[in-house]
Amino acid sequence: MTAIRRLAAILAADVAGYSRLMGADEEGTLERLKALRHELLDPQIAEHHGRIVKTTGDGLLVEFASVVDAVRCAVAMQRGMALRNAALPQGKRIEFRFGVHQGDVIVEDGDIFGDGVNIAARLEALAEPGGICVSRVVRDEVRDKLDFAFDDLGEQSLKNIARPVRVFAVRIGGEAAQPRISEKPALPLPDKPSIAVLPFQNMSADPEQEFFSDGITEDITTALSKVRWFFVIARNSSFTYKGRAVDVKQVGRELGVRYVLEGSVRKSGSRARITAQLIDATIGSHVWAERYDREVADIFAVQDEITERVVGAIEPQLYAAERFRSQRKPPESLDAWECVIRALSCIAQSSLAGYNEAEALCRRAIAISPGYGRAHSLLSWVLLRRTDWSGDVASFFAEAEAEARAALDLDEQDPWAHLTHGLVLYRQRRHGEAERAFHRALELNPNFALAHAVLGLPLAYRGAHREAVESAQRAMRLSPNDPLIVRQASHTMAFAEFAAGHYRECMAWARKTIERHPGHLPPYHALIAAAALQGDTLAATESMTDLLRLRPDFSLAWADKNLPLTGDIRGRLLDGLRRAGIPEE
Numbered sequence: 001m002t003a004i005r006r007l008a009a010i011l012a013a014d015v016a017g018y019s020r021l022m023g024a025d026e027e028g029t030l031e032r033l034k035a036l037r038h039e040l041l042d043p044q045i046a047e048h049h050g051r052i053v054k055t056t057g058d059g060l061l062v063e064f065a066s067v068v069d070a071v072r073c074a075v076a077m078q079r080g081m082a083l084r085n086a087a088l089p090q091g092k093r094i095e096f097r098f099g100v101h102q103g104d105v106i107v108e109d110g111d112i113f114g115d116g117v118n119i120a121a122r123l124e125a126l127a128e129p130g131g132i133c134v135s136r137v138v139r140d141e142v143r144d145k146l147d148f149a150f151d152d153l154g155e156q157s158l159k160n161i162a163r164p165v166r167v168f169a170v171r172i173g174g175e176a177a178q179p180r181i182s183e184k185p186a187l188p189l190p191d192k193p194s195i196a197v198l199p200f201q202n203m204s205a206d207p208e209q210e211f212f213s214d215g216i217t218e219d220i221t222t223a224l225s226k227v228r229w230f231f232v233i234a235r236n237s238s239f240t241y242k243g244r245a246v247d248v249k250q251v252g253r254e255l256g257v258r259y260v261l262e263g264s265v266r267k268s269g270s271r272a273r274i275t276a277q278l279i280d281a282t283i284g285s286h287v288w289a290e291r292y293d294r295e296v297a298d299i300f301a302v303q304d305e306i307t308e309r310v311v312g313a314i315e316p317q318l319y320a321a322e323r324f325r326s327q328r329k330p331p332e333s334l335d336a337w338e339c340v341i342r343a344l345s346c347i348a349q350s351s352l353a354g355y356n357e358a359e360a361l362c363r364r365a366i367a368i369s370p371g372y373g374r375a376h377s378l379l380s381w382v383l384l385r386r387t388d389w390s391g392d393v394a395s396f397f398a399e400a401e402a403e404a405r406a407a408l409d410l411d412e413q414d415p416w417a418h419l420t421h422g423l424v425l426y427r428q429r430r431h432g433e434a435e436r437a438f439h440r441a442l443e444l445n446p447n448f449a450l451a452h453a454v455l456g457l458p459l460a461y462r463g464a465h466r467e468a469v470e471s472a473q474r475a476m477r478l479s480p481n482d483p484l485i486v487r488q489a490s491h492t493m494a495f496a497e498f499a500a501g502h503y504r505e506c507m508a509w510a511r512k513t514i515e516r517h518p519g520h521l522p523p524y525h526a527l528i529a530a531a532a533l534q535g536d537t538l539a540a541t542e543s544m545t546d547l548l549r550l551r552p553d554f555s556l557a558w559a560d561k562n563l564p565l566t567g568d569i570r571g572r573l574l575d576g577l578r579r580a581g582i583p584e585e
């Protein structure tokens with residue numbers, strides 16, 4: 001079919017908080033949406049001569065020949081929704097946002113395209129739940145034909161639209177719609193990730209569950225505040241939004257944060273369903289969402305577990321979101337925080353090239369901001385890890401230790417400073433002191449997944465096999481999707497099993513690590529030695545060939561000098577490497 005152009009009025013619609021509603025009651029939400037479509041939305045669209053172009057899970061795109069019909073239809077639907085929601089608790093209401101624009105569209109195969117459609121969609125995103133936003137051209141066209149009043153929201157820069165669009169909110173009923181843009185200027189964003197935790201909604205009929213939902217909100221806020229990378233809005237400020245239908249973009253502007261965490265709690269009998277979603281408030285897009293179903297025999301234990309899981313998941317998701325944001329900037333315009341975020345991404349690559357780039361980024365961050373402790377911490381770590389591929393640890397110890405101590409001097413309360421100091425101590429074979437440093441990092445942030453992952457190494461050296469395994473498992477449970485955490489935790493599992501003499505289990509974990517991160521060298525050491533001691537000559541030879549391809553100068557002498565080996569573990573690992581055929585020098 002040939003594409004044609006025509007002037008049309010376009011109405012875009014979606015459900016505010018759709019992910020939250022689906023997480024709390026997926027089947028019920030879908031049934032209520034179907035009923036709304038059948039009983040209210042579709043009949044109103046037909047009555048006002050509209051054509052439904054397409055539907056999504058929570059949205060509609062409707063075309064009208066008349067802009068007057070489009071606005072009348074939008075108001076009628078919102079008024080109908082208000083009546084239906086009046087008797088429902090806030091957490092169970094389905095509220096739509098509408099955007100209406102009039103413009104030129106391209107029609108092809110029944111679908112419509114072009115800036116006219118895009119502007120309508122952007123206007124919908126600006127609308128309050130239960131509200132309608134229209135463009136100036138719509139307001140001007142209908143102002144003398146309809147009795148509705150409009151609130152001027154000013155010029156708005158819409159994503160992927162070349163010129164600003166003047167936006168108006170339709171007054172529905174006798175009250176003015178809340179302006180999307182506060183009369184106060186938006187608070188500036190801090191120079192590190194900023195987040196507000198909104199009160200989790202109680203979706204249960206039992207008002208006593210308010211204590212549970214408020215408790216989860218407070219615990220998550222407190223736990224996030226221990227992550228020194230983050231700027232976290234205090235509980236009292238976030239709780240001013242309790243019980244209100246809010247738009248996360250407005251929350252972001254009012255509180256001066258980039259990210260907003262919201263969620264809900266629904267209890268039925270002995271089970272509870274908790275949902276959480278992290279949103280980039282600057283653009284309204286989802287960063288992460290998860291749902292947890294738990295038995296609530298011990299409500300405080302569930303509260304603690306959910307807090308741990310949510311915080312453990314959020315930290316790497318925020319790093320990933322910040323990294324994506326920084327990658328859109330040219331290298332010369334990066335600030336210290338963005339250099340550090342890119343450095344973390346390079347470290348996750350597990351390659352010499354990645355560590356070299358990470359070192360350069362850390363040094364640049366320090367040059368930009370000498371008092372930035374996190375850059376000193378990461379530089380210390382990078383210097384130590386680079387020796388996996390080249391050089392001797394001893395040649396980097398002085399600077400690595402100096403950088404770790406600089407981080408501690410700058411902020412003794414920073415868990416990362418204690419983590420990297422512990423890594424320096426560990427590589428110096430001061431395992432007891434390293435264990436204490438890792439414990440100190442976890443005292444400051446109990447949900448610090450990387451600290452849990454590395455803590456298992458000195459625990460394994462002192463024979464605490466069960467504790468070492470549990471520490472690594474907790475790291476993976478806290479942050480199952482962060483490749484850096486999973487890599488370190490699975491390597492720790494392999495080493496803990498080797499230390500305990502469980503060579504088959506060691507081989508299994510080492511292989512898992514290598515499969516995901518084939519350029520990461522430490523698990524090869526354990527795999528080669530365990531295979532040789534197990535008598536699996538073929539596996540030992542194959543792994544040794546892979547290691548020597550990645551690092552041709554690897555030798556027993558280098559391993560004895562540079563790996564943090566002591567006692568019986570040192571003897572068995574070197575013996576296994578020797579049996580496999582690793583060169584002496």
